[in-house]
Amino acid sequence: CQFGKSEVIYLGYTINKDGYTPPAERTQAIADYTKPETVSDLRRFLGIVNYYRRAIPQAAQTQSPLTDFLKHAKKRDNTKIQWTPSADQAWQDCKKSVIQATRLAFLAPNAILSLRSDASDTAIGAVLEQRHQDSWQPLAFFSRKLSPAETRYSTYDRELLAIFAAIKFFKHILEGRNFSIFTDHKPIIYAFSQRADKASPRQLRQLDYISQFSTQILHTKGTENVVADALSRINAITMPTKLDAETIALAQLQDDQLNDVQSSTSLKLHLLNIEGHDILCDVTNNTVRPYLPQPLRRQAFDIIHGLSHPSGRATVKELTGRFVWPSIRKDALLWSRHCIPCQRSKVHRHNRTTPNHIDVPDNRFEHVHLDLIELPRVKDLRYCLTIIDRFSRWPHAIPLNNMTAATVAHAFYTQWICQFGSPLTITTDQGLQFESALFTSLSRMLGIHRIRTTPYHPQSNGLVERWHRTLKAALMCNNEAPWPDMLPSVLLGLRTAYKPDLRASPAEMLFGTTLRIPGDFFATAGTPGDPQTFVGKYRQIIQAIKPTPTAHHTKHKLFLLKNLDTCTHVFKRVDSIKKPLEQPYTGPHEVIQRVNDKNYIIRINGADKTVSIDMLKPAYIELTDTHQAPSC
Numbered sequence: 001c002q003f004g005k006s007e008v009i010y011l012g013y014t015i016n017k018d019g020y021t022p023p024a025e026r027t028q029a030i031a032d033y034t035k036p037e038t039v040s041d042l043r044r045f046l047g048i049v050n051y052y053r054r055a056i057p058q059a060a061q062t063q064s065p066l067t068d069f070l071k072h073a074k075k076r077d078n079t080k081i082q083w084t085p086s087a088d089q090a091w092q093d094c095k096k097s098v099i100q101a102t103r104l105a106f107l108a109p110n111a112i113l114s115l116r117s118d119a120s121d122t123a124i125g126a127v128l129e130q131r132h133q134d135s136w137q138p139l140a141f142f143s144r145k146l147s148p149a150e151t152r153y154s155t156y157d158r159e160l161l162a163i164f165a166a167i168k169f170f171k172h173i174l175e176g177r178n179f180s181i182f183t184d185h186k187p188i189i190y191a192f193s194q195r196a197d198k199a200s201p202r203q204l205r206q207l208d209y210i211s212q213f214s215t216q217i218l219h220t221k222g223t224e225n226v227v228a229d230a231l232s233r234i235n236a237i238t239m240p241t242k243l244d245a246e247t248i249a250l251a252q253l254q255d256d257q258l259n260d261v262q263s264s265t266s267l268k269l270h271l272l273n274i275e276g277h278d279i280l281c282d283v284t285n286n287t288v289r290p291y292l293p294q295p296l297r298r299q300a301f302d303i304i305h306g307l308s309h310p311s312g313r314a315t316v317k318e319l320t321g322r323f324v325w326p327s328i329r330k331d332a333l334l335w336s337r338h339c340i341p342c343q344r345s346k347v348h349r350h351n352r353t354t355p356n357h358i359d360v361p362d363n364r365f366e367h368v369h370l371d372l373i374e375l376p377r378v379k380d381l382r383y384c385l386t387i388i389d390r391f392s393r394w395p396h397a398i399p400l401n402n403m404t405a406a407t408v409a410h411a412f413y414t415q416w417i418c419q420f421g422s423p424l425t426i427t428t429d430q431g432l433q434f435e436s437a438l439f440t441s442l443s444r445m446l447g448i449h450r451i452r453t454t455p456y457h458p459q460s461n462g463l464v465e466r467w468h469r470t471l472k473a474a475l476m477c478n479n480e481a482p483w484p485d486m487l488p489s490v491l492l493g494l495r496t497a498y499k500p501d502l503r504a505s506p507a508e509m510l511f512g513t514t515l516r517i518p519g520d521f522f523a524t525a526g527t528p529g530d531p532q533t534f535v536g537k538y539r540q541i542i543q544a545i546k547p548t549p550t551a552h553h554t555k556h557k558l559f560l561l562k563n564l565d566t567c568t569h570v571f572k573r574v575d576s577i578k579k580p581l582e583q584p585y586t587g588p589h590e591v592i593q594r595v596n597d598k599n600y601i602i603r604i605n606g607a608d609k610t611v612s613i614d615m616l617k618p619a620y621i622e623l624t625d626t627h628q629a630p631s632c
Contacts (some may be wrong), residue, residue, distance in 0.1 A: 014261040016181055028142050030098050035091060039077040044229070049094050062097055064091040079111050083463070098138070107139060113179035116168050116220070118229045119158035122146055123213065126166030128173065142169045151473055152340065152588055152621060156605035157186040157203070164206040167213050174213050184222040187605050191217060198607060225501050243300060248290050249277035255293035263324045269290070282324040289324045297325055303337050312336035338622045343571055349559060350573070364391045364510060367425040369464040370412065372403055378482040386471070392509035395467055395494055401483050405436035413442065427451040470494065484600055493515060567591065567618035570602060572611060588619035
């Protein structure tokens, strides 16, 4: 025991004559927040201040010199801030006010607690709050940089890691308390309801730890998660942006391999005094290039390559013009190839593989293809359910007023099954209507086997997808009337049109004879006979019709990216409508299984998805620790 001490630490609080003070680590994340360089960075920090403005005296007046920078600024304005003495003082005062608000907040025994977390590409952050007088009061902040391996986690895994790490950091406060976890990544809220076999061992360990404290994970809009978002993007936790002479000189003095480099390589290094420091440099071609020891090489690459992410060759040229070390070209090319932002953002040649062979059915209406298309709204009609029989190529289009599962299932049953019977197999995409429990139950009840195509890969259901082009072109050519009025006539024309691959029309494949269309002046001469004779001859005609495979219309050469068949991680192309500056690839995603030559199962945000390899490219990943799976 100790007596007579002026202050003691009890239950995490420093207690002295002035009262209670929370430990410094609770506000360290705010204290380490570096001065914003751009308007966007400043707006992010002011989001924290305004979020807690009720707990900050004279918040508007304190941040007034800073809000002047936001006048007439765009939403994502990367304009550099020209700091003035008054703005700099306001910046320091705002930081102190947030820290002071946290120190004045004492943890109430019965207060409602919330933990808000977020993750960026480089860091994770969280804030612990309590509800006080109809507003949230900050209790503590948390932020840390992601390790190189963690930066390669999927968005789902990074968000889960943010919750896990924050609970560990605030463990002494959260133990025995009820609290809610808020995240702006919606898939996380289903983490405790998913099947255990869908989660990786790491996810299971983290979820097990989180469940010891709380299982109530709620979704919040990104605009309402400003504090955790800002903490996950603090500038102070990014890599330094420059190499100075002192750093290089000190690293050279500590380099054990320097003597071997001078004696066993062709580098001719000379000792030069730069900014008061002795540095070994290469002076070939009258260019002074400092020698960089191993610890500084990757940092120099990141500084040069990180500016605009040029190609490997361009990076080599820029790097070799400024620094030297024995394997500089090899290292620069390797690091450029492994750059995750480059692999996500740069579009490469797409894979084009041979389409999967689908067996042609033996009879009519055994295998049909379904899809939905959207057309201009006419009265209440806006969509069409399109159906094609794979054997006869007989097409059908059913106008719909909505795309709900009930509407689609009812149209398919009444307009197709009730006319042509129940098929053995149907092929659809993964639209919500076809994935619904109602459509699944209908298929099971009728004994229909459903083939699901891979997402965003229309080639998998090419028979009906290509027919959409023909249907739309025909409707555009007959635009003198609304499309619902012209659709029956257009369908008649498409059903009687000659198809070269069949050497007949769909009508002939279905009925054994042609249909009479408007414009036929003479009736086709028929062979008189009784009905039984006609039925017998008709059966002979239909039995003589042989199934014909679909024709391949594409003229693209086959191509497959190197290493795709051996890599452990891949990037997935984004084929949906992208926002401006949205990266065209997501990932890297782990390859779980190679189903066949056309499809892989990959893990996306914690869930296993079957994806066509036409949408994938191999991911080149550095092995930085023993836990990282091998890459290409």
